Amino acid sequence: MVFTPTNPQKAPANLKKRDPLHSQLSRPIAAVLVAGGLLLSAAIPLRADVTLTDKQFYRQHIEKEKQKKNRTQGNSPRPAGMLTVMATGSQSLIDGSGLEWFINTNITFLTSSSASGAASEASYTHAVAASTALGGTVSTTLSDLFDGYNSIAISFNGSTGPVSTGSPSYFIYNNNGPCTIDADSGGREVVLPPRLINGIQVQRKVFVPAGDAFCRWLNIFTNTTGSPATFNLITSNNLGSDSNTLVVTTSDGDAVAETSDTWVVTMQNYSGTTSPDPRIGHVLGSENPSVGLIRNNFANGDDNPYWAYQLTLQPGETRIIMNLATGQPSKAAAQSKAAELAAAPPSIYQCMSPAEQAQIVNFGPAYFTVEFTAGPNGSLAGDTRQTIPSGGATSPVTAIPDTGYRFGDWSGSFTTTDNPLTLTYVQSNLWFQANFLNDPPQIQITSPADGTTATGLVTIAATANDDSGVERVEFFVDGIKKQNLSVNPSQNSPQRVLTGSYQFSWHSYEHTNGPHVVRATAFDRAGAQASSQITLNSLNVPVTLSATRGVERTWLSNKPFIKLDIGVTTVTGLAPAKFVIQKKTGNGGFQAIGEFLPSELQNGRYTYADILSSTTETFTYRVQAVNGSGAVIGQSPPVSI
Amino acid sequence: MKAKLIITMILLSTLGWAADGKFQVSLTGYYLVPADANYKNIYGNDVLSPELQVGYRFSENWYGFAGYGFFSKSGETPILKEPTKSRQSFISLGAGYMGKFSEKFGYFTQAGACMFHYQEEALGETIKDSTVGFRLGGGIRYHLTQKLFLQGTLGYLYGSDTVNETKIKLGGLQAGIGIGLTI
Numbered sequence: 164m165v166f167t168p169t170n171p172q173k174a175p176a177n178l179k180k181r182d183p184l185h186s187q188l189s190r191p192i193a194a195v196l197v198a199g200g201l202l203l204s205a206a207i208p209l210r211a212d213v214t215l216t217d218k219q220f221y222r223q224h225i226e227k228e229k230q231k232k233n234r235t236q237g238n239s240p241r242p243a244g245m246l247t248v249m250a251t252g253s254q255s256l257i258d259g260s261g262l263e264w265f266i267n268t269n270i271t272f273l274t275s276s277s278a279s280g281a282a283s284e285a286s287y288t289h290a291v292a293a294s295t296a297l298g299g300t301v302s303t304t305l306s307d308l309f310d311g312y313n314s315i316a317i318s319f320n321g322s323t324g325p326v327s328t329g330s331p332s333y334f335i336y337n338n339n340g341p342c343t344i345d346a347d348s349g350g351r352e353v354v355l356p357p358r359l360i361n362g363i364q365v366q367r368k369v370f371v372p373a374g375d376a377f378c379r380w381l382n383i384f385t386n387t388t389g390s391p392a393t394f395n396l397i398t399s400n401n402l403g404s405d406s407n408t409l410v411v412t413t414s415d416g417d418a419v420a421e422t423s424d425t426w427v428v429t430m431q432n433y434s435g436t437t438s439p440d441p442r443i444g445h446v447l448g449s450e451n452p453s454v455g456l457i458r459n460n461f462a463n464g465d466d467n468p469y470w471a472y473q474l475t476l477q478p479g480e481t482r483i484i485m486n487l488a489t490g491q492p493s494k495a496a497a498q499s500k501a502a503e504l505a506a507a508p509p510s511i512y513q514c515m516s517p518a519e520q521a522q523i524v525n526f527g528p529a530y531f532t533v534e535f536t537a538g539p540n541g542s543l544a545g546d547t548r549q550t551i552p553s554g555g556a557t558s559p560v561t562a563i564p565d566t567g568y569r570f571g572d573w574s575g576s577f578t579t580t581d582n583p584l585t586l587t588y589v590q591s592n593l594w595f596q597a598n599f600l601n602d603p604p605q606i607q608i609t610s611p612a613d614g615t616t617a618t619g620l621v622t623i624a625a626t627a628n629d630d631s632g633v634e635r636v637e638f639f640v641d642g643i644k645k646q647n648l649s650v651n652p653s654q655n656s657p658q659r660v661l662t663g664s665y666q667f668s669w670h671s672y673e674h675t676n677g678p679h680v681v682r683a684t685a686f687d688r689a690g691a692q693a694s695s696q697i698t699l700n701s702l703n704v705p706v707t708l709s710a711t712r713g714v715e716r717t718w719l720s721n722k723p724f725i726k727l728d729i730g731v732t733t734v735t736g737l738a739p740a741k742f743v744i745q746k747k748t749g750n751g752g753f754q755a756i757g758e759f760l761p762s763e764l765q766n767g768r769y770t771y772a773d774i775l776s777s778t779t780e781t782f783t784y785r786v787q788a789v790n791g792s793g794a795v796i797g798q799s800p801p802v803s804i
Numbered sequence: 805m806k807a808k809l810i811i812t813m814i815l816l817s818t819l820g821w822a823a824d825g826k827f828q829v830s831l832t833g834y835y836l837v838p839a840d841a842n843y844k845n846i847y848g849n850d851v852l853s854p855e856l857q858v859g860y861r862f863s864e865n866w867y868g869f870a871g872y873g874f875f876s877k878s879g880e881t882p883i884l885k886e887p888t889k890s891r892q893s894f895i896s897l898g899a900g901y902m903g904k905f906s907e908k909f910g911y912f913t914q915a916g917a918c919m920f921h922y923q924e925e926a927l928g929e930t931i932k933d934s935t936v937g938f939r940l941g942g943g944i945r946y947h948l949t950q951k952l953f954l955q956g957t958l959g960y961l962y963g964s965d966t967v968n969e970t971k972i973k974l975g976g977l978q979a980g981i982g983i984g985l986t987i
Binding site: 713 | 840842843845846847881882883884886888890922924926927928929931967968969970972
């Protein structure tokens with residue numbers, strides 16, 4: 164027997180439909196008494212001859228729910244992080260637009276359009292700018308979106324609806340115990356218990372996002388049998404638009420619902436210039452799904468639309484049919500939102516496990532964009548902008564460094580050093596930048612050997628090379644830069660010196676006797692550097708110098724002078740031939756102004772007077788010890804006075 | 805040096821032309837105490853100085869004279885101990901009075917103007933110049949023969965100049981012993 168809900172406002176009283184299952188004494192009443200709890204016990208008269216239209220029943224039910232909400236400040240969703248067992252009734256969830264959805268939980272009576280997991284009602288919590296027939300808007304609180312929406316039944320005999328209670332062709336998802344609130348959803352998802360129907364485990368999850376305007380149903384089917392199972396899923400609905408239901412448009416642009424449509428927009432037609440109900444976008448699937456509609460029944464004046472899918476599950480296989488609905492204040496908004504949702508944006512997959520996303524068969528998978536970019540000094544090989552279905556993998560992208568550089572890592576959505584980079588199980592839009600690092604140059608001091616004794620002028624020789632070109636080499640003694648050798652680009656073309664030899668003349672006598680660290684540092688064109696260092700033992704004739712000013716008076720002369728007191732320490736193995744006294748000239752160089760022999764030293768000291776013509780100038784002196792070959796083997800620190 | 809030779813030649817020519825006992829020639833060695841303190845700091849407190857002098861008696865007691873003397877000495881600078889070398893020479897022209905205590909023993913005095921020449925080599929430079937001064941002196945004379953005599957002299961030479969903004973003194977107090985010849 165097929166039961167077709169009717170509009171009680173138009174139906175004669177004697178034609179009010181009587182749910183045949185409600186009329187059977189034992190089962191419904193016992194079920195209500197045992198499992199229904201106080202709320203539904205009060206809502207359903209305990210009389211065998213009770214006859215209610217769906218609308219009457221749910222209006223009573225809604226009224227009870229609202230009373231309950233008022234008592235418990237029930238507008239707020241359940242707190243996150245809690246697993247709340249819901250008794251029979253409905254769970255209120257408010258979406259991002261302020262539309263409050265009432266989700267049936269443990270429905271124990273039999274009805275075609277408001278079973279467990281269905282929305283018993285949806286109303287705005289505040290006034291919205293509702294469109295009018297004249298093209299304007301009016302501020303009003305739209306309500307009465309449903310009288311029961313998105314109940315499901317399954318059929319194993321090929322029936323495609325409409326669902327009627329009591330019919331052996333349909334198994335309505337009901338009587339499945341209390342629901343829970345998914346703690347991981349932040350209190351936004353009602354999880355209804357599974358029910359086994361002819362070896363098919365059926366479960367529903369209903370999700371209402373806080374930041375978007377829709378309600379999502381996941382209808383989850385698992386074949387628990389040992390053989391393939393084919394069945395139909397049929398929805399049953401009772402819209403609040405009643406007999407004024409108007410099919411506004413569908414996804415293909417006409418007002419005729421077809422199995423090829425992915426969405427349908429309906430509304431309660433204007434009465435005068437206004438309509439009191441939110442406009443509904445029914446989202447039934449997406450383009451090119453693996454499982455499409457086998458029936459899609461919407462008609463003007465019919466507030467009981469339905470649609471159906473056929474599923475074939477292998478043993479143990481789980482598949483999900485996902486439906487969405489949106490309530491909007493205007494037809495245009497409903498069309499736009501329905502089209503948006505049917506395009507399967509990532510937002511409709513929130514609070515779903517990757518496994519669940521992969522199990523959806525009436526929506527194409529969510530696609531994500533993965534972008535790869537190359538940082539400076541490198542390039543990429545591969546598809547640098549890939550659109551990947553949810554859970555899919557990218558093709559490999561290889562980061563290729565320029566000459567002189569090496570691959571460092573990928574940064575962006577996360578950091579990895581994999582190269583090539585292949586991403587598996589993509590679950591969001593991602594981007595990555597390949598970062599390339601510069602290979603530092605190489606440098607080696609080739610002469611003299613580490614630990615060599617250094618006397619006089621010592622030539623430090625180094626070789627340096629770099630893939631990108633050596634920019635300069637600097638020499639340091641005891642950490643103090645002594646020479647900066649910039650590379651002449653013309654020495655090698657094109658403006659790169661890949662390998663070069665560099666020399667630094669170290670005046671070892673400018674340092675105290677003992678070990679000194681000589682370091683050569685090469686810099687490449689990218690700023691990277693590398694060093695090589697040796698320790699040389701400086702051994703020179705120590706010469707000290709001090710200077711004092713004075714004025715010398717003779718009989719006729721009166722001359723200023725600077726007296727230089729020179730000290731020399733004898734070093735075994737070093738035989739200076741003479742000592743040269745030098746004075747700094749105006750061009751910065753030193754000029755010899757006198758010399759003396761070692762034999763002229765008295766107890767290692769020698770005094771020299773520089774007779775001056777002026778007493779106001781500052782002069783700088785130094786004394787060098789010179790060997791028989793003319794090489795400097797010792798030098799005093801310069802003294803200025 | 806050329807000037808000294810010329811003067812010597814003139815004196816000797818004059819002596820040869822008018823050898824009538826009115827001329828006298830003497831050569832005296834002086835012990836001289838320099839007048840300049842800075843000089844003494846460098847070169848010491850005394851120097852030896854020879855002088856050749858020629859005189860002409862106008863009368864029994866009065867005579868005129870011309871003379872040439874010099875002294876030089878090396879030293880070192882006080883601080884740096886650099887070597888120095890100095891020289892002073894003087895040409896004098898003046899008049900004097902002489903008398904006798906006995907046949908062989910007499911005295912004389914004289915005064916005149918001096919032209920001083922001076923120079924110093926020190927600290928890498930040579931400074932030289934000249935100036936005018938005066939001299940005073942006197943002594944005793946003992947005639948060994950009618951023409952040959954010995955004399956003892958005490959005198960004072962003085963001149964001054966400014967060098968490098970410093971005033972210098974030339975000459976000094978001198979005492980000497982000499983031998984002379986009356987022609």
